[in-house]
Amino acid sequence: MSATLPRIMLIDDSKIDLFLHEKMLKLAGIAQEVKSFLSGESALAYLEENCSSVEKLPHVILLDIQMPEMNGFDFLSKFESFPDQVKRFCHIIMVSSSLDFVDLQRAEANPRVLKLLRKPLDTAQLKDILAKLSFG
Amino acid sequence: MNMEHAPIRILYLDDEEHNLTAFKAAFRRDYEVYTVNTASEGHRILNEFDIQVVIADQRMPGTTGVEFFKSIIPDHPEPIRILLTGYTDVEAIINAINFGQIYRYVTKPWNELELRTAIANAAEIYYARKALQEKIIELERANNELNHFVYSASHDVRSPLMSILGIIRLAQLENSVQDPHGYLGMIKASVDRLDEYIQKIIEYYQNTRYTEEIINIDFSSLVEECVSNFRNSNTTIEFDTKVKQQTPFYGDGYRTGLILNNLISNAIKYQRSNEPQPKVKIDVRVENHRALINVEDNGIGIVNDHLSNIFRIFFRTQQANKQPGTGLGLYIVKEALNRMDGEIQVESSYGKGTQFKVSIPNRK
Numbered sequence: 001m002s003a004t005l006p007r008i009m010l011i012d013d014s015k016i017d018l019f020l021h022e023k024m025l026k027l028a029g030i031a032q033e034v035k036s037f038l039s040g041e042s043a044l045a046y047l048e049e050n051c052s053s054v055e056k057l058p059h060v061i062l063l064d065i066q067m068p069e070m071n072g073f074d075f076l077s078k079f080e081s082f083p084d085q086v087k088r089f090c091h092i093i094m095v096s097s098s099l100d101f102v103d104l105q106r107a108e109a110n111p112r113v114l115k116l117l118r119k120p121l122d123t124a125q126l127k128d129i130l131a132k133l134s135f136g
Numbered sequence: 137m138n139m140e141h142a143p144i145r146i147l148y149l150d151d152e153e154h155n156l157t158a159f160k161a162a163f164r165r166d167y168e169v170y171t172v173n174t175a176s177e178g179h180r181i182l183n184e185f186d187i188q189v190v191i192a193d194q195r196m197p198g199t200t201g202v203e204f205f206k207s208i209i210p211d212h213p214e215p216i217r218i219l220l221t222g223y224t225d226v227e228a229i230i231n232a233i234n235f236g237q238i239y240r241y242v243t244k245p246w247n248e249l250e251l252r253t254a255i256a257n258a259a260e261i262y263y264a265r266k267a268l269q270e271k272i273i274e275l276e277r278a279n280n281e282l283n284h285f286v287y288s289a290s291h292d293v294r295s296p297l298m299s300i301l302g303i304i305r306l307a308q309l310e311n312s313v314q315d316p317h318g319y320l321g322m323i324k325a326s327v328d329r330l331d332e333y334i335q336k337i338i339e340y341y342q343n344t345r346y347t348e349e350i351i352n353i354d355f356s357s358l359v360e361e362c363v364s365n366f367r368n369s370n371t372t373i374e375f376d377t378k379v380k381q382q383t384p385f386y387g388d389g390y391r392t393g394l395i396l397n398n399l400i401s402n403a404i405k406y407q408r409s410n411e412p413q414p415k416v417k418i419d420v421r422v423e424n425h426r427a428l429i430n431v432e433d434n435g436i437g438i439v440n441d442h443l444s445n446i447f448r449i450f451f452r453t454q455q456a457n458k459q460p461g462t463g464l465g466l467y468i469v470k471e472a473l474n475r476m477d478g479e480i481q482v483e484s485s486y487g488k489g490t491q492f493k494v495s496i497p498n499r500k
Contacts, residue, residue, distance in 0.1 A: 014295065020302040027309050066291045097298040099290045099338050101346065101390060119295070120302035122368070 005032035006135045009058035011043045011075065012036075012095070013067040021062065021095075021121050028123035030130060040067060040075035047082065047090075057089050059135045062121075065096035065103055072096070076112055087112070091133055095121060143168045144259045145185055149178045149204060150193040150220070159191075162248050167255070175199045175207065182208055187215045188262045189255055193244070194221040194228045202228060205236030214265070216258035218251075220244050286341045294334055300327050329459060336464035339394060343472050348388040350499050355379045355420045355427065358389075362396045363418070370404050373414045381422040386500040391472040396429065398465045399492050403433035405461065406490070411435070422498070429494040438484040446482065469494075 008031040012018045018036045025031045035058065037043035043061075050056035065072040072094055079087070094107045097119040107116040115129055145168040148159050156171035163169050170181045175198070181187065190208070192201035199207075205217050219232045219241040232238045239261065240254050304324050307313040313320060356379045363375050400416060407414040411434060419430040436455060438446060445451045447470040450463035473480055477497050484490040 014299060016299045017302065020299065020306055023306055024302075024309070027306075066295070097291060097294045099294065099335060100287055101342055119298035120305055125368075 004135045005030060006059035006130060006133070007031070007033045007035070007057070009043060009046075009061045009090075010034060010036045011040055011061065011067075011072075012064040013038055014064070017064070017119065024121055024123050025126075028127060030123065030127050040070035040072070040078070044075065044078055047079075047086065051083065051086055054085075054089065057086060059089065059091060059133070060130065061090050061092045062095050062117075063092055065094055065098050065107065073106060073110075076110060079112065093117060093126070093129065095119060144189060144255070144262075145187045146170065146189045146191065146255065147172065147178060147181050147185075147187045147215070148191045149173070149175065149196075149201070151196040152193070155193070163252070163255070166252075175204045178204060179208065182212045182215070187212070189218065189258045190215045191218045191220060191242075191251075191255075194219055194225060194232070200228070202231045202236040205232070205238060209237060214262065216262045218242060218254055218258060220246060282341075283345075286338060289334060290338050294331065297327055297331050297334070301331075325459075333462055336462045336468065339398075339468050340464055340471075343391065343394060343468055343475070346390060348475065349390065350386050351389040353385045353387055353389055353392055353427075355381050355385065355422060358393060359396065359418055359420060362393065362400055365397070366400060366404055373404060373407065373416055375416050375418070377418045377420075379420045381420065381427075383422055383424055383498075384500060385422045385427050385498050387427070387496055387498065388472075388476055391476055392427075392496065394472050395469050395478075395494060395496075396431075398469045399429075399431040399494070402461075402465055403431055403435065403490070406435040406455075406458070407433065408436050408487075425498050427496045427498060429496070430491060431494075432489065432491040434489040437486040437488050437490055438482070439486050443482060443484065447480075 008025060010018055010021050012021070015038065018038065022034050022036055025034050035046070037046065040063075047057070063072045063075060070078075076092070079090075079092070091114050092112050093114050094116045095118075096103065096107075096116065098104070104116065107113050117125060143166075146163065148156060148169065148171045150156050150159075150171070151173050153173065156173065160169050160171055170185065170187070172178045172181060178190075178192075182190075190205070192204050194201040201219050201221070205219070208215075217236060217238045219228075219236065219238045220243075221228050221232070221241050222244055229241055232241060239258050242251055242254055301324065304320050304327075307315075307320060359377050359379055363377060366373075367375060396418075400418065403416040413434075415434050417430070417432040419432070421428045436458075439453075442451075442453055447466050449467040451467075452460045452463040454460060470480060472478075473494065473496070479495045481493045482490065483493070
């Protein structure tokens with residue numbers, strides 16, 4: 001059962017939530033490495049820079065929905081233009097406190113989104129989802 | 137004449153110069169009068185001034201009054217139109233109503249009192265319509281603001297609350313806060329309660345605003361989805377779900393979920409604290425014309441006197457050792473069912489449990 005743990009990228013405009021999620025992931029011991037980004041723009045820049053070095057790409061991206069300027073859905077549409085191998089490599093899970101019906105439907109309808117998790121993050125739930133994926 | 141408004145501006149089109157002069161002489165003290173003897177002049181005045189009432193003679197060389205009205209409607213629909221015409225001109229009157237969309241016709245030669253009344257009434261209509269239009273714009277703006285407000289409540293207000301819950305969760309996981317009196321638990325209970333209010337307000341609003349979207353509903357997965365939301369945080373409760381669906385069911389997906397969620401959440405919330413085996417039973421049967429949903433619990437039950445009130449907005453009861461509810465949940469359920477032409481019945485025996493029976497029409 002000691003399969004490789006994923007590298008996880010966190011994108012959230014709330015510093016507190018980033019801190020919380022990072023801590024929780026570490027406590028739960030479900031990540032090999034956690035990289036936090038305060039905006040979709042900075043996360044995209046990182047992905048672009050490391051497009052061809054697989055060992056630096058995150059296996060899982062935890063993506064917040066509402067963020068100023070570039071929100072989670074804007075991030076997703078930008079992410080679409082990445083090479084196929086990057087898109088296949090990075091699994092996207094949205095994390096939000098939104099109860100807005102339209103947001104929930106949009107997240108559910110997007111084929112790129114594996115799952116929408118509610119805040120506060122439940123690491124047990126996340127663990128269940130990650131258990132179904134394999135990370136090389 | 138309505139004194140609140142700026143002077144009423146009248147445009148009068150007639151090819152006979154002495155009519156124009158007589159009109160001006162009769163009305164110029166009370167109104168701002170513009171007289172013209174050609175249609176093109178009339179257009180020019182309309183483009184230049186904010187006219188409230190347009191009067192035109194029917195019989196003119198070149199163009200008729202009705203044709204003139206018809207030509208100004210696309211660009212200037214607001215001014216109220218009055219046609220001057222002879223007694224016998226029935227066809228003109230019919231056309232004037234159908235094509236010129238006139239407010240009134242006045243027979244020629246006009247009598248000053250009649251025309252004065254017609255103008256005063258026309259002006260009032262003009263202002264009433266204008267006020268209505270302004271109200272519509274105002275309402276639309278208020279609606280949009282409300283939309284934004286609720287969206288922001290659903291995120292901006294909830295988001296820091298969820299951070300608080302996250303911090304409490306982390307503190308408990310790490311065991312990093314000395315808390316001999318259980319203050320963290322109290323903070324969590326208070327935040328949960330505040331969040332429940334926010335959620336109910338959002339649900340109430342979404343239920344009143346969303347136009348229904350009929351989808352094919354698979355009750356097995358809908359019930360499972362609803363129950364799974366509650367299962368993790370209520371491990372002592374035994375959920376017994378039974379779904380019998382052999383025919384497709386079409387209905388409002390959002391509201392059906394809303395109803396299930398509220399009923400299940402109530403069944404959980406109103407359990408007796410000393411019940412050794414708290415149970416929530418959900419039973420769904422889909423028939424050709426309707427879906428029957430039963431949600432049953434073995435909780436505290438409802439006093440007979442209260443049964444007729446539980447669907448009223450902000451109705452709450454005081455329970456020992458229980459936080460009172462928001463007074464919104466069952467009201468939202470009832471409202472959602474009203475919009476779906478559904479029904480709800482409740483049976484309860486105090487101290488033993490409650491059963492809600494919902495029927496929703498199948499819209500296939």
